[in-house]
Amino acid sequence: MPSLDLTADVVTLTQQLCDIESVSRDEGRIADAIEAALESLTHLTVTRRGHTIVARTDLGRDERVVLAGHIDTVPLTTDPKNLPVRRESVGGEDVLWGRGTVDMKGGVAVQLKAALLPQPSRDITFLFYEAEEIDAVYNGLALLAESDPDLLAADFAVLLEPTNAAVEGGCKGTMRVEVQLKGIAAHSARPWNGHNAIHDAHEVLAALAAHDEQTVHVDGLDYHEALQAVGITGGIAGNVIPDSCTVLINYRFAPDKDAQAALAYVQTVLPGRELHVRDLAEGARPGLDLPAAQSFVAALDVPVGPKEGWTDVARFSALGIPAVNFGPGDPNLAHHDEERCPVEQIVASQDALLRWLA
Template identity: 75%
Template sequence: MAELDLSSDVVALTAALCDIESVSRDEGGIADAVEAALRALPHLDVTRFGHTVVARTDLGREERVVLAGHLDTVPLTDPPNLPTRREMVDGEEVLYGRGTVDMKGGVAVQLRIAHEVREPARDLTFVFYEAEEIEERYNGLKHLAADHPELLAADLAVLLEPTNAEVEGGCKGTMRVEVSTKGIAAHSARPWNGHNAIHDMHDILRRLADYEERAVEVDGLTYHEALQAVGIEGGIAGNVIPDRCTVRINYRFAPDRSGEEALAHLHSVFPEHELRVTDLAEGARPGLDRPAAQTFVEALAVPVGPKEGWTDVARFAALGIPAVNFGPGDPNLAHHDEERCPVAQLVAAEAAMLRWLA
C-alpha cells in the first residue's frame, strides 16, 4: 500500500497523491493511503464508506466547517501524464501531472490542515470522496449526503476544487432539455408530399440566437446565465424529407432560481413546444451573508467571485449549508493533457486556509 507523509510540504504531498493512480472507479489505493494517514492522527475520528473517507474533530466548538475534495481523476493520457514532474516555465516552478489541478492539490491542502491544525478554532470535518468525475449515481458525496447527512452537518462547506486560489461562491444550476418539431416524411424529389421538420426548427433556433441572458446578483455576486443549443439531430437519409428534428438545449441558470422555476422560464421562452427534461442539477446560493462565510472571506483576503459552472457545492446547499469553492489550480487546465499547477499557488492556498483555521 502506498504511504503518505502528511508532515511533508504541500507540493511534495500533492505529487505523492497524484502518483497514486486513481481514475474513477479505481480509488481503492488512494482511499487506503488517505485513511491510514488520517487514522494515525489521534485528534480525528475516521470512518469510511466504500472509497469515501470522513475524518472529524469533536472539540465542542461553536462552529463546524466541512472541507471536501474528491479522490478520483479522469483517465490518464497516452503516454501517461504520470509520474508527476517539476519544471520551470517562464521563471515559475510548475508541477505537471494528472490530478495536479483537478483536484489533488486541494486534497493535499486538506490533508496538511488535518495534520497541522490539531486545535482548530472551529470543529472540522474532512471529506475525501470517490467518483466525482463520472456519472452522478457513483458520486461518493451524493451517497454520503443521502445515507449519512449527519456527518455533513456544518455552518459552512468549502469544496477545494481548482479556482486559481480565489473564492468562488455557490454555483449555477444546469438543465438540459430537448425540443422537437414534427413533419411528414416524403421523397426529397417531391417535397410537396411531405413537411420538413428541420425547416420548422428555424423559429426555435431564432429564439435561442435572440435570447437575452440575465446577469443576476445573488448574495453580492453576479452570475451570468446562458441558454444555448448544444446539439441538433434530424433526417434519416439524403433523399428523404425529415419528419422529425430535435435540438438539445442547455440552460445554465443563476442560483436565485430553483430547477422548477428554471423549467417554468423555459416554457415561457418556448410556449408552443413540449420540453423534455433530460438532466437537471440545482444551483447553490453562495450564502455570503452568513457569518461563517463572511469570516472565511475576510480571513483569506483573496478575490471573490461567482462559480459560473456547476460543482458539488450544490449538494451542501441542498442540505441548507452555505458552500464556496476554493482551491489551487487553473480550472481551464483541468483534464488537460498538460495538466499542471504552479508550485506557488499550492503554497498560497495552504497558507490562506491556515490563516482562517489556525
C-alpha cells in the same frame, strides 16, 4: 500499498497524491493511503464508506466546518505527460504538471495538511470522496448524504475545487431540455409530399440566437446565465425528408432560480414549444451574508467571485449547509492534456486556509 507523508511540504504531498492513479471507480489505492495517513492522527475519528473517507475532530467548538474534495480523476490520455507528475518551469513559473494537479489533488493535499492541526479554531469534518467525475449515482458525497447524513452535519463547507486560489461563492444550476419537432416523411426527390422537420429547427435556433443572456445579481455576486443549443439530431436516410428533429438546449441559470423557475424562463424564450427536461442540477446561493462565510472570506483576504459552473457545493446547499469553492489551479486546465498547477497557488491555498483554522 502507496503511502503518503503528511509531514512533507504541501507541494510534495500533492505530487504523491497525483502519482497514485485514481481514475473514477478505481480509487481503492488512494483511499487506502489517505485512510492510513489519517488514522495515524489521534485527534481525528476516521470513518470509511466504500472509497470515501471522513475524518472528524470533536473538540466541542461552537462551529463545525466541512473541508471537502474528491479523490478521483478523469481518465488518462495517451499523452505520456499525464503521469507521473513532474515539477518544471513553464514560462518562468514553477508548476506541477500532470493529471490531477488541477482537478483536484492540490486541494486534497491542502485538506491533508490542515488535518495535522491538533487544535483548530473550529471543529472540522474532512471529507475525501469518490466518483465525482462520473454519473451522479456513484458520487461519494451524494451516497454519504443518504447513508450517513450525520457525518456531514456542519455550519459551513469549503469545497477545494480549483478556483485559482480565489473564493467562488455558490454555483449556477444546469438544465438540459429537448425541443422535438415533427414533420412528414417523404422521398427527397419529391419534398412537397412531406414536411421537413429539420428545416423547422431554424425557428428554435433563431430564438436562441436572438436571446439576450442575463446577468443576475445574487448575494453580492454577478452570475452570467447562458442559454445555448448544444445538439441537434434528425433524419433517417439521405433520400428521406426527415419527419422528426430534436434540438438539445442547455440552460446555465443563476442560483436565484429553482428548477421550476428555470424551466419557466426557457418557456418564455420558446413560447408555445413543448419542453422535455432531460437532466437537471439545481444551483446554490453563495451565502456570503452568513457569519461563517464572512469570517472565512475575511480570514483568507483573497478575491471573491461567482462560480460560473456547477459543483458539489449544490449538494451541500441541498443539505442546508452554505458552501463556497476555494482551491489551487486554473479550472480552464482541468481535464486538459496540459493540466498543470502553479506551485505558488498550492502553497498560498494552504497558508490561507491555515490562517482561518489556526
